[in-house]
Amino acid sequence: MEEGPVVDEEYMKEIEKARRDLRALISSKSCAPIMLRLAWHDAGTYDAKTKTGGPNGSIRFEEEYSHSANAGLKIAIDLLEPVKAKHPKITYADLYQVITLYSANLGHFGLFTASAYYSPLRYCRQLAGVVAVEVTGGPTIDFVPGRKDSSRCPEEGRLPDAKQGASHLREVFYRMGLSDKDIVALSGGHTLGRAHPERSGFDGAWTKDPLKFDNSYFIRELLKEESEGLLKLPSDKALVEDPVFRRYVELYAKDEDVFFKDYAESHKKLSELGFTPPRIPSRCNSGAKSTMWMVQTAARVAVAAAVLVLGYIYEVNRKKS
Numbered sequence: 016m017e018e019g020p021v022v023d024e025e026y027m028k029e030i031e032k033a034r035r036d037l038r039a040l041i042s043s044k045s046c047a048p049i050m051l052r053l054a055w056h057d058a059g060t061y062d063a064k065t066k067t068g069g070p071n072g073s074i075r076f077e078e079e080y081s082h083s084a085n086a087g088l089k090i091a092i093d094l095l096e097p098v099k100a101k102h103p104k105i106t107y108a109d110l111y112q113v114i115t116l117y118s119a120n121l122g123h124f125g126l127f128t129a130s131a132y133y134s135p136l137r138y139c140r141q142l143a144g145v146v147a148v149e150v151t152g153g154p155t156i157d158f159v160p161g162r163k164d165s166s167r168c169p170e171e172g173r174l175p176d177a178k179q180g181a182s183h184l185r186e187v188f189y190r191m192g193l194s195d196k197d198i199v200a201l202s203g204g205h206t207l208g209r210a211h212p213e214r215s216g217f218d219g220a221w222t223k224d225p226l227k228f229d230n231s232y233f234i235r236e237l238l239k240e241e242s243e244g245l246l247k248l249p250s251d252k253a254l255v256e257d258p259v260f261r262r263y264v265e266l267y268a269k270d271e272d273v274f275f276k277d278y279a280e281s282h283k284k285l286s287e288l289g290f291t292p293p294r295i296p297s298r299c300n301s302g303a304k305s306t307m308w309m310v311q312t313a314a315r316v317a318v319a320a321a322v323l324v325l326g327y328i329y330e331v332n333r334k335k336s
Contacts, residue, residue, distance in 0.1 A: 019163040020106050022293045030113065030160050033102045037114050045226060046094060048208025050114045053091040054286065055204065056084065057111045060169040061288035063192035068173060069289035071165035072107030079168040084176075086214035108162030112286045153228030154275035156282050159292040177215060177248040181257040184250060191288055193281070199254055199263035200281040203274055206232040210246055219246035230275075233268035 020026055041047050053074065060068030073079050080088050099110055175187045188198045206228055209220035222231045222245065235245065254260040267274035 019161055019293075020104065020109070022161040026104060026160065029102050029104050030109070033098055033105055033110065034113060036098050036101065040094065040098065041114070044094065046091065048225065049087070049091045050094075051204055051207055053088050053095075054111050054114060055201075056088060056174060057108075058285050058288055059175070059187075059191065060173040061191045062169075062173070063190065063288075066289055067167070068169040070108055070112050070162055070286055071289075072111055072162070073165045073168045074111070075107050076166065076168055082171045082174075084171075084174040087211060105160075106162055106164045108164050109160045112162065113158055113160070154279040156279045156286075158283075159287070161293040162290050175250060177210075177217065177250045179250060180253040181260060184253060191285075193284060195259050196263055196277060197281040197284060199260050199267070200274065200277040201285065202251070202254060203230065203232050203267060203278055204282075205251070206230070210248075217246060217248060219244065221246050221251070230267050230271040233264050233274070 041050060054070070057072065057074040058070035060073075061070075062068050074085065074088065075092055079085065080092060095110060095114065099105065099107065102110075105113075173187070173190075175184060184198050185195070188194070193201075205221040207225060209225050210217035222229075222235055224231070254264050263277075267277070
């Protein structure tokens with residue numbers, strides 16, 4: 016394992032610059048799905064017992080990206096090299112996770128997300144990333160930088176096999192230290208992208224809009240009849256057939272807000288497997304507190320304006336009557 020980065024104010028600034036570059040890259044190339052897959056496959060090799068694998072950037076090496084489950088990911092790795100060259104201080108491990116987290120940040124809550132109101136530290140972390148889920152309209156995912164790069168690649172066979180069922184999914188996710196809820200929530204990431212026969216042996220998109228992050232994976236693919244032209248893998252069907260998994264499927268199909276919340280939590284757990292977050296610089300906290308003060312001030316102004324408008328409308332209606 017290589018030395019971890021020093022997460023100081025300068026590193027945070029580099030993360031923010033890289034975030035802007037990543038957002039431009041994803042938007043121009045419409046490559047959010049493959050970036051999400053890259054981050055997932057880098058992190059999804061973690062073994063909680065042996066403390067090996069996980070989000071450490073090792074997927075950049077041919078020994079790992081040549082695994083059959085990683086077919087096609089060299090495209091994403093190559094797309095990210097110019098960003099890495101422009102921001103050499105940032106580790107590959109952070110870069111690969113930041114790119115996935117970004118496709119979803121501005122989803123339901125607009126510029127200032129729900130978590131930004133409650134925690135200055137969480138807002139500071141949001142500045143660091145959240146790029147593959149943001150661009151496509153998904154939930155905000157807190158991101159903490161500081162992952163170490165590793166040149167040690169895990170053995171092949173640690174990632175989920177789409178041809179398998181519920182017991183296999185549990186074996187893989189439990190090995191990482193994740194739960195049944197994590198299995199279903201993270202499977203919702205299939206709302207983005209499509210399968211390619213030359214990579215997986217399967218062909219087609221899971222949803223009608225494969226560049227939009229929403230809960231349609233659960234609505235269209237799992238609770239309704241087979242949709243013409245849309246993909247349903249054996250591992251997808253397992254989520255409906257298993258009674259424990261199905262409870263989450265039904266919940267997420269019914270309530271997108273709950274899905275977004277659970278997905279954000281599960282993705283954060285996935286991106287931090289085997290990683291101990293460092294302390295964030297105090298100046299970053301100070302900046303976040305200032306931002307939070309501005310948000311609170313704006314909210315007070317909005318409330319005051321609403322009161323004035325409603326009062327005016329009331330007076331107009333009273334005079335008419």
